[in-house]
Amino acid sequence: MEDDSLNRDEVEDLLRSMDSDEEAPASAGEMPDAAEAEARADAILSNRKPPGRQRVVSYDFKRPERVGKEQMRALQSLHEGFARNFGASISALLRTIVESKLISVDQLTYSEFVYSLEIPTCFNLLRPTPLDGNWILDLSPSILYPIIDRMLGGTASTDSTLKRPLSDIELRLTSRITNTFLRELARAWANTVALELELERVESNPQLVQIVPPNEVVVLVSFELTMGKSRGMVNLCIPFNTIERIGSKLSNNSWIGYTSSRSSKESQDRLKDLLGESKVELVVNLASSTIHAVDLMHLQVGDIVTTETDINTPLEILVEGVGKFEGKAGAFKGKKAVEVLQVVPRKQNPPAG
The missing domain is CATH 3.40.1550.10 (CheC-like)
Known part of the structure; x- marks a missing residue:
């Protein structure tokens, strides 16, 4: 079997022929000397990385990164x-x-x-x-x-x-x-x-x-x-x-279950329908008073407790313990009832600072 590898003289001749093809004929002073040609031949023969080339990075095909x-x-x-x-x-x-x-x-x-x-x-x-x-x-x-x-x-x-x-x-x-x-x-x-x-x-x-x-x-x-x-x-x-x-x-982050910060009209209507079936506790505060504990212990059926609340003062109507309405006591179809007079305005937070 013949040896296909090039010797040093053949590599030098190959480099000289490549220079003569790519560039115009140069003067005698511009021709590469023997030392430069020998250095370039050593670089090729020793498999050194030529100048200007990018570094080669090995890739393992047995472990491809398929999951992002x-x-x-x-x-x-x-x-x-x-x-x-x-x-x-x-x-x-x-x-x-x-x-x-x-x-x-x-x-x-x-x-x-x-x-x-x-x-x-x-x-x-x-x-x-x-x-x-x-x-x-x-x-x-x-x-x-x-x-x-x-x-x-x-x-x-x-x-x-x-x-x-x-x-x-x-x-x-x-x-x-x-x-x-x-x-x-x-x-x-x-x-x-x-x-x-x-x-x-x-x-x-x-x-x-x-x-x-x-x-x-x-x-x-x-x-x-x-x-x-x-x-x-x-x-x-x-x-x-x-x-x-x-x-x-x-x-697409569907596993997190993020929702938009702004609700749609459909979601608002659906939420209202669901809340409309909820049961809440409604309490009417008729009056309040302070008495001694001894008097409280001796109270009997028929006793009258006086208060300082005027009869014409609107009654406080509480929804789940929060005052929402003002009303007036009365009767409706033979049962005790309260008529809603107005909505209690929402309290505004005091300005900061």
């Missing part, structure tokens, strides 16, 4: 609220304080996620209807076994050295934790998409479950559960291809 920054921020804010609600729900279930905290929201490949988990573990395969594909919920044994001990009436042990798959009874108890997680997760995603999360099966070896190709990008949402001195990780794996078609909903 805005979508990642939306997912983080969404699951921060979920973490608080899940912590409250599981605390009520176990009747002890359990802290739930969002640790991170990252994107990585599915193979990196699987090989980062310990074996055995509680690897739950979820179906997020109406989305396509599957999600993964991983419960770390370091927090799962103390939770099971608590559910069986024991104390939250810090011993998390058990290295065995869950038994049938433990799987039944774990399903209560999983169902609580899925219920709160569906509520957190309600403003984005109405999810119906179902548990398909539970595996102890995550490497036996292949829901997407190894190089497929997934979003990993990691939580930390703390119960007493025990703590462990709960990981939610969301393949990007399952949420790709709803990416716009994550980008």
Whole structure:
């Protein structure tokens, strides 16, 4: 096989021919000397970066950044609220304080996620209807076994050295934790998409479950559960291809539920209709007086209490304890009644300063 590489003399001849083609014939003093030609030849032969070129940055095609920054921020804010609600729900279930905290929201490949988990573990395969594909919920044994001990009436042990798959009874108890997680997760995603999360099966070896190709990008949402001195990780794996078609909903802040600062005419009318059916307490203050406690204790039916209020003074009509109207006592169809005379003007706040 012939050697296709150029020697030093051939490189010098090539450089001289390029200079002569690009520029007009130069004088003898302007021709590059042998030292300059040799330096340029060394630069080419040693693969050095020619002057004026931009720096080359390596790109890893195995880990493309497919999830946008805005979508990642939306997912983080969404699951921060979920973490608080899940912590409250599981605390009520176990009747002890359990802290739930969002640790991170990252994107990585599915193979990196699987090989980062310990074996055995509680690897739950979820179906997020109406989305396509599957999600993964991983419960770390370091927090799962103390939770099971608590559910069986024991104390939250810090011993998390058990290295065995869950038994049938433990799987039944774990399903209560999983169902609580899925219920709160569906509520957190309600403003984005109405999810119906179902548990398909539970595996102890995550490497036996292949829901997407190894190089497929997934979003990993990691939580930390703390119960007493025990703590462990709960990981939610969301393949990007399952949420790709709803990416716009994550980008337009629909998950936050922001509304316009100005209400529309329709919303105002709807609010009036709803408030119109509300029941409020209406109280008429006839008069007020001050008496001794001894006289109050000896009051009997038929006794008369005198007041300083004139009979012609308008009565104060209170709505939910707030004075709204002025009225006059009377009777209507044989029943005691009050006639509204005027609306009490709203009190203005005193000017500042």
